[in-house]
Every structure is written in structure tokens, then in C-alpha cells.
Amino acid sequence: MTRRTLLSSAGTNSPALQQSAAMVERARASIQTARTYTNPTFEFRAGHQTARPIATPGVPGLLQQYAVEQPIEIPAERRARIRVARLDLKGNEHQLAGVRLSVVAEVKRAFYNVLRRKEQVGYAKDNLALVGDLQRRVRVEVQTGEKGKLELTRADAEVARARAAVNSAEVELTNARSVLKAVMGTPLEENFEPQGGFGSQVQLASLKELRQQVLASHPALAEANARTSQTHANVEHERALRLPQTRFYGEYERQPDLSLFRLGVNVPLPLWDKREGPIAEATAEVNRAEAAARQRKLQLMAALDRAYDEYQIRDQQVAKEMPASSAKPDPLKVQVPAALLQSISIGTPQLQDIVTEQKVAARVETDASRLARIGSPVDGRITEVRVFEGQTVVKGQVLAMLHSNALSDTQFAFIKAFSREKLAEQAAARARLLVQSDVIGTAELQKREAEVLQTSTEVAALRAQLRGLGMSDQSIYQLEKQRKLNSDYPIVASISGTVIERKVTVGQVVQPGGEAFLVADLSSLWLVADVPEEHSASLYLGKTVVATVPALPGIKVKGSLSFVSPVVDPQTRTVRARMNLVNAQGTFKPDMLASMTFESRPHKGLTLPATAVVREESKDHVFVEVGTNEFRLREVELDGEVANRRAVVNGVSAQEKIVLDGAFHLNNKRKQDQLRGVLSAQSHRGRSSSAPDHCCGISDPAGLRH
Template identity: 45%
Template structure:
């Protein structure tokens, strides 16, 4: 199993499994986009209206609910569990002794026309064979199987971390799209109000038709933004549904917040923790141990494994038994190829372990830096730009009501506010995604962050 299984989603914030299953689930999720954009903004996002119209059941999901469903339903987790069970079965196979062989022959003996013919009658033959295993070969075989089983268990833990991280990313992506719909609808409500005011002023002759044209253009733009946000939300819900294997008729309503904040420990401490506890390192170490045990086994197999045998034969005129041992002679094959292959496998496992450590450290540093930068950006936007943009909108609206400013100034101020809100939402999601990456890397304990 390649390192990409462990780190792919630490390097980017997209969900590969959800995208694979997106196409069959997208039509049901696109019910979100059917809500009229000029309706009053509901208490919850548009999916509730689509669900009511089509009779689907509403399923409110917290993050813990989504993670629990993923643990129960994820095919990737089931596949990893089956691989672990196969590894345990391989250990049982390696511990088993070689079965003996038993021969039983029976026939008749006939006399030939010679001076001293044999006595005719029943002929019986019994024999047994047992391979005598070399203790060092048996021990190495068992250790190799146990190391492979340990590798499968580590892989299962890694897949579990990956599935939980994918689920969290999809969940917070849906929350982000919910907030985008809310912001787009707020903007639409403001633009609709401005358009009505301008229409009244144009009708009474206080404003020119150019003002109404500007308002209608901005209204079309705001409606398009709402529709786009609804489509993005539908896509996010489809991905989340695929990851947690939710019922197809359930209308998922994620509930939560993307405002989590925490103080991270020192990077050096997290680096040591990741290199010690991450399943990818444990898997590579187990594979390295398995390669070493395989080399020991190949060397032990150079020692001939004898086969003990005993037989008994009952003839009409006599009976006899004999015992002995068969020893293969390693004359042509000294297992040089198998030993060389095992040595190369050890070198390969060492290189894989080093590469995984490098990639884990790189992913940790990237996620750590991303969190710090995103957290600073969130703090800066909340403390400065957002308040200033909100104040600018209120001032422009007040000036417009008193006739001191035109609609252009109000729309410009509103666009700035929407841009700042979008930047804040992106920064919050980036911060949340960095925390998820740190959890997937093992730097943070899942569930420990706020």
C-alpha cells in the first residue's frame, strides 16, 4: 500500500471517494437547487424546502453523527478489516505443521510358471511419510506472517484515520456551502430592497432609468450567486452522503460550526509524536520486519528438510516392515535467487520507511503552517476588515436614504462586504481543514479539538 493512501488528503482538501460516487447520488442532492431564489430566506438552507416537496425524510447531522455513520458503513473500513483478518489467518497458516502422508495398497499376488513360484494370495502394503521441519525455518516463517498481520492492522488504522478525515472535510464543506447560501440570500434581500426603492423613485421622477437598470443588473447577479451557492451545496451533500452511506431518501442537514480555534503545541513535539505513532510508520516498520524474517527463512531453507517414512507389507507367504529417512541434496539449487530477492526487499522496505517519514514530516509542517496562517487571517478579518465593511454598508445605506449617495455607492459597499465575508469563510474552512490534517497525521487526538 502506497504512502498516498495515508497522505493524499493531508496534501489537499478534496474527497476522492466521494467524487467517485458523486454521479449516482448527485440527482437526488440537486433537489437543493430547485428552491426559488426570490423566496424569503428560510430558517434553514434550501434543502428543507426540496425535501418537503418530495416527501423525503429530514436527517439532521452533527459531526459526531456523521463520523459514527462512516465507521459503521464505510466500505473502505470493511475492506481494511477484511485485510486484517486475512493477515491473522496467515499467521494461523504459518503456525501449522506439515501434514503426514499415508499410503495404503491392496491387490493380489499370482504365481508364475517357474520352479519356485510365489504363493498366490492377498497383497497388502501400508506406509506413512512425515516431513521434519527445520526449527529456524518454522520460526522465521511464523515471524514473517506475524509482521504481515501487524502491517495489515496498521493499514487498517491508517484507513480509519483517512476515512474520518474525509468525512470531516465533506461535513465542513457542506457547512461552508450552507453559510455561502445564507450570505448570498442576505445580499439578494438587500439588492431586492434597493431595486424596489429605485423603481419607486424612477416612477415618481426622482431618479433616471439608468439607476433602475443598474439595480436590475445587480439583482440578476445576486440571484445567480444564490443559485451557484445552492449547486455547490448540493455537490457537497452528495459527497458527504457517499462517504457516510446515508439513506438515499434522507435529506441531510449538517449542523455545526467552522469557528474552531486552539493553540497548537510546539512543532518539534508534534513531529516526534507523528513519527512515533502514525500508522504509516508502523506499517512500514512491520513490512521491514517481515522482509527480514523472509530473508532468515530463505537462508534456513538451504538446510535440507528430511522426510521420515515407515512401511509395512503383508504378502501371502511373508510380511515385513522397514523405516528410513529421505534427505534432499541441495546440489543444483542453493536458493541464491530467493536470498537475493529477500535482501532487495529489505532495501526496498528501508527506502519506503524513510520516504514515508519524509512525507509525514512535510505534511505536518505544511498543515501546521496552514493553520497558523489561516488563524491569523481569521483573527485579522474578524477584528478589522469585517467590521469596517459592515460599517461602510450601513453608512452607504443611510446616505442613500437621505439622498446623499447613489445606488452605486451602496452596491459597491455591499460587494466589499460580500468579498470580506467570503474571505473570512474561506479562512475559517482552511483553518478547520488544517486541524483535520493534523488529526489525520496523528499530531492531534481526534475529538480533542473544539
């Protein structure tokens, strides 16, 4: 994984960034809250007035009173309140920028620390190989009698020390990888390998210029200034609250013998509470925020000075060590003899259309069109649970039973209304006969027909209510015939599938709209991926993709995109895409981690043949021509392989000549030259001095140079 990939993943999955982004959204909502006006208040009162036994009693009857009250906001207080909310949003936005800057710095620091630890492991292994070679040579001398056993004991001790150094370096590398995983905020592969180098030396500006840049653009200072401005605005808001909030009041009262209408204004008098305490608290908060801003500025300047001095010291150390290292032969260079020159091919990278593969993190989800959240339309208590998680159910199957008083009450009301309807129909029929016999008038018949219409409407309303509570037309018909109440209600499956979640137990009370079971048809699932914005241009409906699941090694599923989101997620800067995943055998399970691979859009770029690439320490290298018949091994960043060619991301230009074929043999020649140089230097130190070697602590035998 390259540094760019790690930074992109951290920007998407970091919990610290997600928390800061949520605070920004909360601040935006606070602005909307601050802009909202206070709602009016409506009062209604009614009662009965009776006459007292006095000379002039009042008129008895109904007494009614209506009142409306509307608070009138003070414009100054409203403006101050909105300004406080806007400054809070500004502070949270600066905080988000600061957190993003901190996450990037932590990821870079952890990334380069892993690279440094890998280099240390390589150095420790090289030292172990060198000490092991010397140990073998000492053992031969001991066996031939040229050396005593004490020298072999020393050699064994040096090998043990070198092996301990390798183990220590590998432990440090493991710790560095763990730190990188932690700062990423998302699970990484177990054996992931960061790819990249340390880059060229950075030339810093002067300390004065750096201080000016930090003071002008650092998010932490901008946040501190925004918080200070917010506290000032809060003081203005508290002062604005000293002004009395006026309330307009209107009242209408109707008595049996007269009516009254009143209009008024309620104005609180600030006699005792003049908000001196809240204003003093807000002023103290201003002093605290200003002090915190100054403290933050001092901390940033101190950190900048410390980092600048440390960089200068390190830079001077590197500069002092460079002449000594340049005097040594470059282990990455190789001089090609004429015999080997005929077996290699030299040329330049080619510019051509490149189609690379992009791999993004994905997850398995249930198909929303095959998912049912099943509940009860009536409130009641669960009396029986018939299915549990993992069981397969069919549409219409009873999942649980509940006892509902609301259902029985509605059934009882329906039976009563149905009986009244039948009684009213019979009364209307008798009235028609009596009208024909001229016993009663038509007014009585119309009255009884109105009663039939009223009861029929009531029955229809209750029948619709029973349907809404889940009763079928057949069950309602049985209720009409048998007049028997049934308060037991079955919760049935609305689709066929597997119970993946159960949220009820026996004795639990459920409410309408609550979720009791989650049933899903797992024969078809979704594979959902959040594709980074920079790769989303190559996505379209029907595009071929390949899915893999780490938990199911060796299984690759080829499919096409069934959905591509038309919008970009503003928080994660990703575009959601998904493919349908056939799961007839139940191999895949919801919430499994997966990956989605797809081809990018063709673009022009440099490519080189796969035979030009040399793998060293899990990194890609090529041999670049630096002189006549002289080449140097250089690390390059390459993309995926297409038609036996690798796309060049970074490390070599179109004008540079490289070894196109035979790089493997050339690298063997470089290693042989490097080994000969090491052995020659060891033999030279052994001949020139009989003292122990200062690197490994054992004598280098002069008689075994080959």
C-alpha cells in the same frame, strides 16, 4: 445530524473500514495457518503374486504393502513462518488504524465544508435581499422622474448577479452534501441538515513538536515499519527453507511366503536448487519496503509542513480581519428597552432528570422462525416448476417435480432386497419342516435363518434410506405391493407462506442440500436495528420502541423488543436488537429501510423551556445575558423535547442567565435593529458620494431613506 452522529455512522458503515477489518481477520487466520503442522501420508498397495515356470518359483498368493511417511518441520523455518504471519497482522492492524483516521478526517472535512457552504448561501441571500431593496427604491425614483431608466437597468443587472450568486452558492452546498454522503458510506436522508458550528480557534503546538508526534504515532509510518520488519522476517524464512526437510518413512510388506519391515529417512540434497533466487527476491523486497517507508515518511513530513504553513497563513488572515469586524456592531446583540423587559422572563437552566429519544437505523427482515429453505434430498433434474416468486403456498403443496435416477436405483435395490427377504423366509420355513421330519440337520436351518436376518437388515436399511430420500411410509408400502418404480420426486413446501425466492428452472440439475425455494410467512416480520454501543445500556427485553419506515410515511408502529444481543459486535461496536412486526396486511416488505426510536436511560442534565429557543437558519439559539439589559444570541446544541422542555447538550452552562420566556419577541427586536442599521448605512453612503456603491454597483438614492 451532528458531527458526532455522522462520525459514529461512518465508523459503522464505511466500506473502507470494513475492508481493512476483513484484512485484519484474514491476517489472524494466516497465523493459524502458519502454526499448522504438515499431515502424515499413508499408502496401501495390494496385488496378486503368481509363480513363474522356473526351477525355484515363488509362492503364489496375495501381496500387501503398507507405508507411512511423516515430514518433520525444521523449527527455524516454522518460527520464521509464524513471525512473518504475525508481522502481517501487525501491519494490517496499523493499516486499519490509518484508514479509520482517514475516514474521520474526510467526514470532518466534508461536514465543515457543508457548514461553510450554508453560511455562504446565507450571505448570498442577505446580499440579494439588500440589492432587491435598493432595486425597489431605484424603481420608485425612476417612476417619479428623479432617476433615468439607465439606473433601473443597472439595478436589474445587480439583482440578476446577486440571484446568480445565490444559485451558485446553493449548487456548491448541494455538491458539499453529496460529498458528505459519499464519505459516509451509507445512504442519508434526502434533506438531512448537519448541525453544529466551527468551534473555537485551535492553538497548534510548534512544528517541531508536531513532527515528533507524527513520527511517534502516525499509523501510516507504523504500518510501513511493520511491512519492513515483515520483509526481513521473510528473508529469514527463505533462508530457513534451504535446510533439507527430513521425512521419516516406515514400510511393512507382506508376501505369501515372507514379510518385510523397513524404516528409512528421506533427505533431499540441495545440489541444484539452493534457493538463491527466492532469497534474492526477498532481499530486494526488503530494499523496496525500506525505500517505501522512507518515502512515506518524507510524504508525511511534507504534508505536515504544508498544512502547518497554510494554517499559519489563514490564522494571520483571520487576525488581520478581526479588528475591522469588531469595529462593526454585533448583529447578534440586542439592547432591551424597559417596556420590552417587562414582557420577558430571565433565569438559568435547570438541572433535572432527562430522558431523551434515540433514533437508530433499522431494516425489515423475515422472521427466521417463519422461514424455510426448501430443497431436494435427492439429486436429479427439474422437469416442472409449479410456483414462482410472490405466489402463496400451503404446507405440503408441490412446488416442483424432478426426475431422480438415484431415487429409482434405491427403489430397485429395495425391491430386490425385499424379494430376497421373502424368498429367504420361505426357505427358512421349509427348512423347519425338513428338520421336524429329520430330513436335514439344524445347521442348515441356522444357515437359512441367518440369511433371513441378513436380508431383513438389508431391507430395513434400504427402507430408512428411502425415508431419507423423502418417500413416506405409505409410498414405501405401495412400492412393496406394486413393485413399480417411480423416479419422479416432488419438492413440497414445508411451511405455508409466500415464495420469496426461486433458484431452479426446468432442466436444471439439483444436488442434495442445495436450495431450490425460499418460502417465508410474511404475516409476521422482524425489525432489526444495530444500536451503537454507547446507547445499548438502555436496551432490555420488553422495552417499548417505535418504528417508522421512510417508504411508508405517516405510519408508526409501536412495539417491544423481543431480542437484545448479549454481545457487542467487535467490528461495528453495535448491539443487535429487534422487535416483532405484525404484517397481516402485507404493508411491510423484507429489506425495507426503517428507523427505531427508543428512550434512553434517565440521567442528570440541564434543561430549558421551549419558549427560550429561537430557530435561526435551522439551528437552535438562546439569548444569553452579557450586560445590563443586554443579550446576545448564541447557538446551542439541544436534544429532544420532553414536557415542553429541551435538554441542553452544549452551548450554555448552569450559571449563565438566559431569556426563558419572550425570546421570540426579543429576536424580532434584534432583527429590526439590524435592518435599521443597514438602511442607515446605505443612506449615509448615498449622501456622502454620488459614485456607485462598491458592493452592488448602483447609486444609492439619497431621497428615499425610509
